[in-house]
Amino acid sequence: MTNLVYLDNNATTKVDEKVLEAMLPYFKEEYANPSSMYDFAKNPHNVLNVARKQVQELLGAESEREIVFTSCGSESANTAIKGTLANNKTKRHIITTAVEHPCVLNVYKHFEKQGYKVDYLGVNSNGELDLEELKEKVTEETALVSVMWANNETGIIFPVEKIAEIVKEKNPETVVYVDAVQVAGKINIDVKNTKIDMLGVSGHKFHAPKGVGALYVKSGTIVSPLIIGGHQERGKRAGTENVPYIVGIGKAAELAKEYLSYEANEIKRLRDKLEAGILKHVFNSRLNTSITNRVPNTTNIGFQYIEGELILLHLSDIGICASSGSACTSGSLEPSHVLRAMGVPFTSLHGSIRFSLSRYTTEQEIDYVIEKLPPIIEKLTNISPYQEELAALKNLK
Amino acid sequence: MWDYSEKVMDHYRNPRNVGKIDNADAIGEAGSLACGDSLKLYLKVDNGIVTDAKFQTFGCGSAVASSSILTEMIIGKPIDEVRKITNKDIADELGGLPPEKMHCSVMGHEALEDALKKYYNEVMQINLPETTDKLICQCFDVRESQILEAIKTNKLKTVEEVTNYTKAGGACGKCKDSIKAILNEYWAKQDENKPKLTQAQKILKINKVIENQISPELQKDGGDIELVDIDDNKVYVKLRGKCSGCKNSHITLKIFVEQVLQEAVSNLIEVIEV
Numbered sequence: 305m306t307n308l309v310y311l312d313n314n315a316t317t318k319v320d321e322k323v324l325e326a327m328l329p330y331f332k333e334e335y336a337n338p339s340s341m342y343d344f345a346k347n348p349h350n351v352l353n354v355a356r357k358q359v360q361e362l363l364g365a366e367s368e369r370e371i372v373f374t375s376c377g378s379e380s381a382n383t384a385i386k387g388t389l390a391n392n393k394t395k396r397h398i399i400t401t402a403v404e405h406p407c408v409l410n411v412y413k414h415f416e417k418q419g420y421k422v423d424y425l426g427v428n429s430n431g432e433l434d435l436e437e438l439k440e441k442v443t444e445e446t447a448l449v450s451v452m453w454a455n456n457e458t459g460i461i462f463p464v465e466k467i468a469e470i471v472k473e474k475n476p477e478t479v480v481y482v483d484a485v486q487v488a489g490k491i492n493i494d495v496k497n498t499k500i501d502m503l504g505v506s507g508h509k510f511h512a513p514k515g516v517g518a519l520y521v522k523s524g525t526i527v528s529p530l531i532i533g534g535h536q537e538r539g540k541r542a543g544t545e546n547v548p549y550i551v552g553i554g555k556a557a558e559l560a561k562e563y564l565s566y567e568a569n570e571i572k573r574l575r576d577k578l579e580a581g582i583l584k585h586v587f588n589s590r591l592n593t594s595i596t597n598r599v600p601n602t603t604n605i606g607f608q609y610i611e612g613e614l615i616l617l618h619l620s621d622i623g624i625c626a627s628s629g630s631a632c633t634s635g636s637l638e639p640s641h642v643l644r645a646m647g648v649p650f651t652s653l654h655g656s657i658r659f660s661l662s663r664y665t666t667e668q669e670i671d672y673v674i675e676k677l678p679p680i681i682e683k684l685t686n687i688s689p690y691q692e693e694l695a696a697l698k699n700l701k
Numbered sequence: 702m703w704d705y706s707e708k709v710m711d712h713y714r715n716p717r718n719v720g721k722i723d724n725a726d727a728i729g730e731a732g733s734l735a736c737g738d739s740l741k742l743y744l745k746v747d748n749g750i751v752t753d754a755k756f757q758t759f760g761c762g763s764a765v766a767s768s769s770i771l772t773e774m775i776i777g778k779p780i781d782e783v784r785k786i787t788n789k790d791i792a793d794e795l796g797g798l799p800p801e802k803m804h805c806s807v808m809g810h811e812a813l814e815d816a817l818k819k820y821y822n823e824v825m826q827i828n829l830p831e832t833t834d835k836l837i838c839q840c841f842d843v844r845e846s847q848i849l850e851a852i853k854t855n856k857l858k859t860v861e862e863v864t865n866y867t868k869a870g871g872a873c874g875k876c877k878d879s880i881k882a883i884l885n886e887y888w889a890k891q892d893e894n895k896p897k898l899t900q901a902q903k904i905l906k907i908n909k910v911i912e913n914q915i916s917p918e919l920q921k922d923g924g925d926i927e928l929v930d931i932d933d934n935k936v937y938v939k940l941r942g943k944c945s946g947c948k949n950s951h952i953t954l955k956i957f958v959e960q961v962l963q964e965a966v967s968n969l970i971e972v973i974e975v
Binding site for chain 2: 609610611612613614617618621630631638639650651654686687688689690691
């Protein structure tokens with residue numbers, strides 16, 4: 305295997321060495337149940353609060369008591385959505401967007417089957433929502449508005465602070481849930497100064513291990529637990545606390561906050577270099593995302609008249625890991641719902657490749673991709689049946 | 702990550718016979734840009750023998766591999782032999798394809814059929830019989846004949862399998878009922894050589910087959926089966942003894958129980974564990 309160039313950090317990230325180190329004692333030595341009464345359980349109990357504080361600071365919450373630990377981003381979303389609707393059985397209207405992550409969209413599909421009315425707000429070609437449309441849609445009947453902060457495929461950021469204000473102005477009782485999985489550790493979050501009620505994150509997207517997430521629940525917000533049992537997590541999530549993993553997400557949150565300016569400057573610089581390099585050297589490439597207004601680590605480039613899975617397989621052969629919105633990679637037969645909602649043309653849609661960087665991405669890796677990718681694309685372009693269209697495209701450039 | 706065979710990987714890494722033939726005798730096309738994969742197949746035919754074949758493919762790894770291996774399969778072959786190649790032959794030659802990727806072999810076969818049809822029409826001046834062919838899946842432009850061909854060649858029994866092989870029903874899903882109807886009609890036709898049974902006779906026959914053929918086999922392994930209910934072609938059963946809770950019970954049901962009942966009673970029988 306050639307050297308690995310991992311550019312799929314929106315899928316998952318490497319666990320930070322410091323995170324792993326912080327976790328290990330809670331497997332080997334400090335294994336007590338935090339609910340136990342003896343001194344041996346004191347430290348495992350205390351570190352939960354340390355971790356809660358660390359996550360509180362990353363999210364800019366008012367109090368650490370607003371943080372609930374979960375097992376993943378999907379659990380955070382499910383708790384927020386189901387926990388809200390369970391408390392408000394008379395209101396049966398939900399608003400969300402057409403470009404949410406499938407883990408959220410499928411929850412709404414489930415509620416639609418149960419008779420809920422769900423409005424899916426569309427986006428324009430820049431991936432932006434129409435806030436006027438949102439305003440019109442919020443009514444007395446709206447139980448929940450749920451919007452992602454940044455999109456996993458394009459990195460495009462929604463103005464969630466503004467959205468929460470619009471919703472609350474129209475109906476103060478409507479609960480606002482924000483899926484912040486793709487922004488935690490990438491841009492500054494200051495949730496206490498917003499009108500957001502709940503916000504979910506996933507540890508493994510910011511260098512904690514897979515298997516731990518968190519949900520911010522603004523104090524005063526009522527949410528029914530998804531898992532009923534003991535009184536852990538202040539009754540919002542039963543089950544013996546996963547101490548090592550919670551320590552892990554806490555440490556990862558602390559580090560993520562420290563790296564925020566590195567993310568905004570250095571990672572963005574490398575991302576921009578990669579993007580500019582590819583767009584310059586590949587005549588049939590096209591940017592599938594907004595130039596401004598997105599998280600610093602993500603780009604999405606369409607290679608016209610070539611299919612994405614084929615590109616990924618060839619990149620994988622030289623050690624480059626990325627992902628695609630093409631139908632073939634998912635086995636679903638349908639290409640990315642996000643890019644389709646943005647009206648990305650078919651020529652570019654099936655050949656869309658997402659590159660997502662992290663603090664482990666180096667300049668050499670970016671140079672390697674800029675050097676190795678164009679000849680691969682050229683080789684694959686030559687297989688395409690659309691040679692006339694491609695020739696026309698080449699003449700344009 | 703797909704579980705591709707070594708041969709599939711070899712062919713998408715180093716595709717053979719890429720490109721076009723300028724003075725081709727026939728060009729076959731299948732798929733479309735909107736659907737996410739398409740293929741152009743160029744044939745040169747001399748004295749009834751395919752002397753050269755080239756392809757251009759827009760599609761995933763298995764689509765390129767299917768096209769590439771197809772050209773190898775037909776070069777040097779008499780056209781009468783080439784006509785007999787099915788999608789299954791293409792997939793087999795590749796050492797198999799993941800179920801969700803079978804439609805790539807179907808696309809290869811369709812392009813070949815299209816090329817041959819044009820060759821017979823335009824070069825040989827022979828009109829192959831036109832079939833009245835209904836469009837079933839609007840999303841992926843799949844016709845009834847393509848679905849029937851896939852069912853026949855690959856012995857497909859469920860809508861999901863048809864989707865894996867032809868893509869039909871894989872997007873909006875509106876045509877799933879039509880696919881189900883095609884499946885039912887096809888398999889009902891295959892029952893024509895079996896004795897016609899009334900509803901009551903069918904129930905008796907199912908009961909008898911379970912008692913005399915299926916149950917004794919399961920008892921040999923310390924298990925057993927109990928018939929719970931019959932609703933038209935749906936047979937509800939309970940597994941007993943060692944079979945209940947066995948992690949392979951699903952296989953026992955589908956491969957053994959269902960097949961025996963299908964052979965003895967009707968191809969439409971579906972066995973469901975309760």
